[in-house]
Amino acid sequence: MTNDPALAVGTQDEGALRLQLAACYRLVAHYGLDDLIYNHISVRLPGPDHHFLINPYGLLFSEISASSFVKIDLEGNLVEPSSHPVNRAGFVIHSAIHAGREDALCVLHTHSEAATAISALKEGLLPLSQFAMRYQGYTGFHDYEGVAMDMGERERLIADIGPHNTLVLRHHGVLTVGRTIQEAFILMYYFEKAARVQLLAQAAGTALLSLPAPEVTNLAARQFNEYHGDIKAPGSREWPGFIRLLDRIDPSWRN
Structure with missing residues (x-):
């Protein structure tokens, strides 16, 4: 057994949330999903004020630690003093989801290469692999409006994600x-x-693609999203391994 707050899945304690959020930033960097100082991951803090933590504008994801975050409210005001600003587009996107979805403890946004390529395809993510099955029928789509600086876009973001946990921008x-x-x-x-x-599959030629029957795709999507069999809440089973990985690489994320 361990008392490590980084492993306390489902916690509402700010200290533990800071550790887990810092771990998430380092993992995004480790797996090459980051974009220099851009992109954002936020976590809503407990309490009625809807405060949330987000990255300070100017730090690489590989530099983020538990003490790095800027605490702001839904209007973008600093809750605690900080020497760093917050990315305007990050605030618009994240405040929209945190305000509109009570279940949105964490919001994660990336510009990773493959996902961005998929976002430009009319058909989006196809059920070509078991990896893709969980997203079929459980994904929203939001049309590009330019860099997200307009507060009015918040309403459209929350309308487009609807009840889903994945939104293709x-x-x-x-x-x-x-x-x-x-x-x-x-x-x-x-x-x-x-x-x-x-x-990779499409690079071989679309004439060679084989798609499963819709009823099979729908079954697999339900299995993932309704946690059939031994499928647990997403991420909970893998998380201890991720924490061990980060501690081996560079434990400074805990600082």
Whole structure:
């Protein structure tokens, strides 16, 4: 047994959430899903004020640690002093989801290469692999409106994600929502993996693609999203291994 707060899946303790959010940033960097100082991962803190933590604008994801985050409210105001600004587009996107979805503890947005390529395809993510099955019928789509600076876009973002935990931002990237930080990360990890498989398959020629029967795709999607069999809440089973990986590489994420 361990008392490590980084492993406390489902916690509402700010200290533990800071550790898990820092771990999430480092994992995104480790798996090559980051975009220099851009992109954002946020976590909503407990309490009625809807405060959330987000990355300070200017730090690489590989530099983020538990003490790095900027705490802001839904209007973008600093809750605690910080020497760093917050990315405007990041605030618009994340505040929209946190305000509109009570279950959105964590919001994760990337511009990873394969996912962004998929976002530009009319058909989006196809059920070409088991990785992709979980997203079939469980993904929203948001048309590109330019860099997300307009506060009015928040209403359209929350309308387009609807009840889903994955939102494809056309010509932009992808966003995942988690009831835990672990869930948001694993949804992003497997979306990118599914996207890479699709691009590899399509490179062989669309005439060679084989799609499963719709009833099989629908069954697999339900199995993933309704946690059939030994499938647990997304990310919870893998998370201890991720924490061990990060501690071996560089434990400074805990600082």
